Amino acid sequence: MDIAPAAEWAITHPLPAAIAAATTAAGLAIAAWRLGHAVLVAAIGAIVCTAYSADTSWRFAEHRLDMHDASERLVMFAAAEIALVACGLLARATKAATATEDTAGTTGVPGILVWVITSVQVVPAYAESGLVGGTVRAVIGPVLAALLWHEAMGLEIRVVRPGALSTGLPAMIGRELRERLLSRLGLATRDRTAEQISRDRAAARAVRLASRTSLRAWGLKRLQAAVARADVATDPTQLHTLIRQLAARRDAANLLTMDLPNLYAPPQPPAHPRTPSALAHQQLTAMHPMDAIQHVHRAHPDTHPATLASLLTAHGVVVTEQMVRIAIGAGNPPRTPERHPHPHPGPKMHPSTPNDPPAPDEHTTPPETEPAPDASAPPHPAPAPTPEPVTEVHPNPALEPDPEPEVHPELIERARALGRPAPLRTLKRELRVGQSKAQRLQQLTKSP
Template sequence: MPTHPLITWAVDHPWPAAGITAAALAVLGAALWAIVRTARSIAWPPAPVLVAGAGALVCTAYSGDTSWRFAGERLGMVDSTERALMFGAGELALLACAVMARANKAATATESTAGSAGVPGVLVWVITGVQVIPCYATSGIVGGTVRAVIGPVLAGLLWHLAMGLEIRVARPEALSTGLPAVIGRELRERLLSRLGLATRDRTAEQITRDRATARAVHLAAVLELRPGGWLSGYRRRRLAAAVARSGAGTNGEQRHRLLQQLAARRTSGQLATVPLASPWAGTPVPGEAYPRTPLGVTGAQLRAMDPLAVVHLVRAAHPTVEPAGIATLCTEYGVPVSETQVRIALRAGNSLTAATPPALVRPVPDPAPVVPGGVRLLPVTCRPAVPRPAPAVAATHTRTRPVVTAEYVPEEAVPAPGDVPDEDVPQGDCDVPDPDPFIEQARRDFGTDVPGIRPLRARYGIGQKRAQHIRNVLGGTP
């Protein structure tokens, strides 16, 4: 379209031309502002992901050129339209599988794992392997290798990185759960273990010392089994060199490690005869659930705590239970304690309830700060209040005040600790044979549990001293 008529019209009509120009500039500016705002609002992937995706697209286009030539030369697609529609089937399938694999990886990712690409991730590598064939068929060995590496192989690798790179940037500690990644991690760990590099972050000097220590332990054990022979001298020289190389003579920690390993190897034959407790002879787990856990603490947490602290927690949950009952509850929770330990923990002596003071008959005033020994204060009789008389001269009236008298009252004799009568001993506890026949009876009745003193006295009708003896024999804490 010629511009001369537009210029002529603008010169003849300056104001309409200026208005149209301003409106066009306003529309163009609004369009640019909307485009910039839309681009900023889009949640773009990180820059490494975009770069990896761009590289994958270029390599996919490189592979597409190989497919175009292969379709015309080997597949007989002479028509350009047919070739244009069919040559990019592999590249398009590769792109579709890469996008689906990235979606699967993002959907299955968690805080600790990077997710799995699933079947689309496997198809990416299958398509990549198939597209290597046209590269060699079109360009031979040398050219085919270049086309295969730069085209389908590099495209598959870049698509793989683009799929998982965004998740690795967001959560670097996340581990991939795909089958190749799992196999790779397991093979790496086993290779490091086989090479003796399982312990990380060691210096070359420390690695040398550890290897020399292990060699010295082996040679010392062999010399103990075969001290003679024509190789004994050679082994002794190797042992001396290994000990010197390990630094055990100047490093106390290395020397301790050497001696511990050597002691373990020399006494390894004792493992066959070490006495062990049978795991089948323990206390069976009760059929019903454990009683309610005090103050919301589980049984496992109680067993990890100090027994005295457990006693206080159980006491707080069961304030009316006696010491023997608290000891039984603690044992049910998996913390075996004795009644004596319960009393010590609660600092209650022989009673858990304080004596209730007797009720006062009448109010008694507070005693004086210092009261002589052997003097008892008498109660003060309070009279009803009398209305105050009219003011008078002090000289004409006699003042009165209440008089408090005291008299000496001798204290009652308090028996000495040795004068307290002993506990009544049952008749059957006088002549008890040794060993006590009730010990075997208690083992049959209570099994592997250690009963308390109160249950023993109640069951067998025996005294305190005899029940304590039976309990100590059964394994209780004295």
């Protein structure tokens, strides 16, 4: 391909060439911003591979289809490539339309047509270049173009939703084959280390050997090696798994004689109670407790709430008397006044001074009045008053106020420097003193 005419035109027409280059760069920047760099590179690769396939179609149209006229060949040669690009764009639109939050969507019929056109384009590649050259032309041309278009279509959906799964037929077949292969290789359980996989395989081998009825010397050595490799001696979980698997394998023969329920038999109706008491029990227990109380109250309207509670409890509905009163609206029972034993009356105590005579009690019999003394009788000398003992009161040192702490003059000056008066917290923090000394300093700094 000669690019000399294009270069000569760009030199003679610099302004249109610059505009074309700027437009191409802007288009590539917008595509990279909208689609992402990965999708853009995949699309560019798909375009180049499609052009590679178009070259094969150009030569095939001249040599095999007898299109010797250049204008005819120019219109007809790229029919397959244009159809491939059109089906790729339609498949991309279908995939975007059917995508959800959990699935990546499907390409539909356009996606299938992409692979059909690719298969047809392999024929011109081998017809023009033989086996070796045709393989190169087929792989680099239509096959790689189809793969890159497929990646460009699917990659954009995964950029927006990385966790989405493709629902196309090839993707579903690939996932199923991968899962079946992992299951066949014993790797179905994920997130296991190589050591754990080896231990699980050794445990399975030990279960298989131990379930046999008899073992020779070689089989016994294999069993011992499998048990040692399974590490059941130091891992209780592995030992429990080994024992459970061995028990399940040895007891598998009991499945042949196990009694199982008949799944095809019609369900048996529930048994109906035969006695009135059992029928009442069934009906009352099926009700709400409040509904059961009202139902029994309608049948026995004059029954005391306590009796109704006992009757319902006997029939399987555990309620209290208070619940019965609430359900039937009987209210709370009247309160019985409490009876206290009458205490023995004693003399009333009245506060009095030592010189006041005691007041007479209303329950005591007044003393008999003594006869007035005879005036002619000589007066008896009055008895001398007995001095009352004076109780010496000792001061309680715990109740005496604490002596004021001594304050150094230097602390007083430092306290005054903090302000008059400074807060207790400031005094304690700055001067490193206690609560009592801080209060004393605050009092001293208040005075001028």
